[in-house]
Amino acid sequence: MGAHQHSYNFSEQFDFTGKAKTLSIVGILLGIAAIAYGFLSGHTERTFLNLLLMSYYFTCVSAAGVFFCAVQFVAQAGWSAALLRVPQAFAKVLPIASIILIVVVSLGLFSHNLYHWNTPEGSEEFSSSKAFYLSPVFFLSRMVIFLGAYSIFAGLLTKTSVNEDLHGGLSSYKKSIKYSAIFLVIFGFTTPIWAFDTIMSLEADWFSTMFGWYNFAGMWVSGLSAITVTVILLKKAGYLGWLNDSHLHDLGKFVFAFSIFWTYIWFSQFLLIYYANMPEETVYFYKRLEGFYMPLFWLNLIINFMSPLLILMSRDAKRKTNSLLIVSILLLLGHYLDFYMMVMPGTLGLNAGFGIIEIGIILGFVGLFTFTMLTSLSKVPMIPKNHPFLEESLNHHI
Amino acid sequence: MSSIKYILGLFEDPDEMMHGIDKLQENNISIYDVFTPMPIHGIDKKLGVKRSRLDIVAFICGITGTLTGFSMIYFMLVMDWPMNIGGKPNFAIPDFIPITFELTVLFCAFGMVAAFFFRNHLFPGRAPRVMELRATADRFVIAIDANKGFDPSKVDNLLKEAGAVEIKHNDRKYVSYE
Numbered sequence: 001m002g003a004h005q006h007s008y009n010f011s012e013q014f015d016f017t018g019k020a021k022t023l024s025i026v027g028i029l030l031g032i033a034a035i036a037y038g039f040l041s042g043h044t045e046r047t048f049l050n051l052l053l054m055s056y057y058f059t060c061v062s063a064a065g066v067f068f069c070a071v072q073f074v075a076q077a078g079w080s081a082a083l084l085r086v087p088q089a090f091a092k093v094l095p096i097a098s099i100i101l102i103v104v105v106s107l108g109l110f111s112h113n114l115y116h117w118n119t120p121e122g123s124e125e126f127s128s129s130k131a132f133y134l135s136p137v138f139f140l141s142r143m144v145i146f147l148g149a150y151s152i153f154a155g156l157l158t159k160t161s162v163n164e165d166l167h168g169g170l171s172s173y174k175k176s177i178k179y180s181a182i183f184l185v186i187f188g189f190t191t192p193i194w195a196f197d198t199i200m201s202l203e204a205d206w207f208s209t210m211f212g213w214y215n216f217a218g219m220w221v222s223g224l225s226a227i228t229v230t231v232i233l234l235k236k237a238g239y240l241g242w243l244n245d246s247h248l249h250d251l252g253k254f255v256f257a258f259s260i261f262w263t264y265i266w267f268s269q270f271l272l273i274y275y276a277n278m279p280e281e282t283v284y285f286y287k288r289l290e291g292f293y294m295p296l297f298w299l300n301l302i303i304n305f306m307s308p309l310l311i312l313m314s315r316d317a318k319r320k321t322n323s324l325l326i327v328s329i330l331l332l333l334g335h336y337l338d339f340y341m342m343v344m345p346g347t348l349g350l351n352a353g354f355g356i357i358e359i360g361i362i363l364g365f366v367g368l369f370t371f372t373m374l375t376s377l378s379k380v381p382m383i384p385k386n387h388p389f390l391e392e393s394l395n396h397h398i
Numbered sequence: 399m400s401s402i403k404y405i406l407g408l409f410e411d412p413d414e415m416m417h418g419i420d421k422l423q424e425n426n427i428s429i430y431d432v433f434t435p436m437p438i439h440g441i442d443k444k445l446g447v448k449r450s451r452l453d454i455v456a457f458i459c460g461i462t463g464t465l466t467g468f469s470m471i472y473f474m475l476v477m478d479w480p481m482n483i484g485g486k487p488n489f490a491i492p493d494f495i496p497i498t499f500e501l502t503v504l505f506c507a508f509g510m511v512a513a514f515f516f517r518n519h520l521f522p523g524r525a526p527r528v529m530e531l532r533a534t535a536d537r538f539v540i541a542i543d544a545n546k547g548f549d550p551s552k553v554d555n556l557l558k559e560a561g562a563v564e565i566k567h568n569d570r571k572y573v574s575y576e
Contacts, residue, residue, distance in 0.1 A: 270492065271495070
């Protein structure tokens with residue numbers, strides 16, 4: 001079969017104006033107002049925890065964009081070439097997200113609102129062997145080095161793609177494969193440590209070796225869901241006309257498969273702790289299975305496991321735009337709940353809640369993400385026109 | 399009518415074969431089946447092949463495995479020989495999940511292999527039967543059921559026009575590898 005005839009405008013660029021821009025700016029302003037309200041009404045710790053949660057989520061989704069690009073390059077995947085500019089726009093947001101996360105973490109650490117281990121009474125709770133690992137200087141330098149490295153690779157991958165547009169040829173593609181391979185090795189080894197530092201050390205007396213992969217799974221599912229939502233909304237707005245239902249089917253399979261993977265990791269962590277039944281480990285789930293958190297604990301599994309399993313299982317559901325959109329949005333909300341369940345029970349305990357501060361900060365970060373991501377998306381054409389597998393992607397059919 | 403059962407048109411090129419399918423369909427000649435050495439995109443739709451029911455088989459096999467695994471371990475650990483493991487209740491569901499999961503996967507995988515053998519008339523030790531041996535090497539084959547009352551010479555001409563390199567009139571359905 002010869003190549004299909006197509007007449008797409010490869011220099012099409014996203015026009016970031018109108019409702020999307022207004023709404024994202026309104027979101028940012030609401031977020032700032034919620035932060036101000038949080039600090040002024042005396043909920044300093046709660047505001048800091050929410051800022052940490054959302055900036056971590058923000059960084060995770062952006063980092064998942066880099067990871068998506070890198071996986072596609074290393075696997076030499078053809079199907080995704082036509083939508084690669086969306087995860088690349090995520091990747092371009094990563095430096096901004098990293099800076100926000102580092103600022104939130106350092107402010108929280110030095111003002112003693114986050115990371116109880118940095119206070120004199122807190123440091124007595126865990127053994128002295130952790131003292132070096134959890135010293136502020138080593139802690140912050142680790143975070144800066146990891147996030148800096150991810151951001152550098154995000155920059156390299158997006159830059160080579162732009163060079164490819166300008167000069168064509170295979171050299172950019174080969175370079176991208178090399179960068180991606182190095183990035184994946186670094187990312188694979190450092191994300192667990194990053195998760196241990198940022199989230200697990202909020203409860204420094206508890207530890208789980210599954211925790212890093214658990215966070216990685218959550219990050220990857222929420223990143224994939226965010227990519228799917230962005231692609232679908234752009235398609236509904238009339239862009240990305242070259243994507244057909246086979247591309248959506250592949251994204252849907254990704255979302256479906258990694259939701260199951262997340263559940264697998266979640267259950268592995270739960271089963272080991274449940275089976276070994278050691279008090280220093282079970283305390284983690286004990287806190288999460290009492291009072292206010294108990295329904296949320298089960299809701300977490302229902303949203304993040306049962307909903308993609310039951311809704312997305314059939315082939316037709318993955319090919320229908322609306323069912324895929326609904327599940328992806330549900331998963332983005334579900335992984336907020338998942339991060340909430342990681343952060344809040346061990347810190348605020350039964351004083352935690354869900355009110356103006358939480359909703360405002362969520363809206364703020366969603367607005368910030370939409371604003372920065374769409375701004376970077378609008379700067380380059382919507383398709384990498386010299387990508388060697390572009391023709392395969394345009395004719396993608398499964 | 400002679401003893402011809404199937405008319406086979408052998409093509410060298412998949413595009414010519416696809417063209418041949420169009421030609422035959424334009425002349426209302428129904429195609430019995432098509433054999434190609436490699437998968438060809440869009441051919442299912444063109445031939446009107448119904449969607450595979452493999453997923454239903456997979457689901458039935460999987461759910462059988464789930465029920466077998468769960469009831470087996472329930473019988474063992476709750477009814478037949480209750481044991482005190484770490485002070486947990488005998489009916490401790492989280493402990494049951496890994497085995498239930500594994501048996502689901504195992505039954506599903508075995509069921510898929512069995513379904514594959516069944517549908518393809520294959521079995522270890524049995525010589526596979528095909529309609530044309532070269533369809534597994536370098537020929538793209540269109541098979542037409544000659545008993546449907548089509549004029550064989552018309553079919554031959556259509557196949558030749560479309561670029562068939564060889565046309566066979568077989569008096570039996572299958573040839574065996576033996």
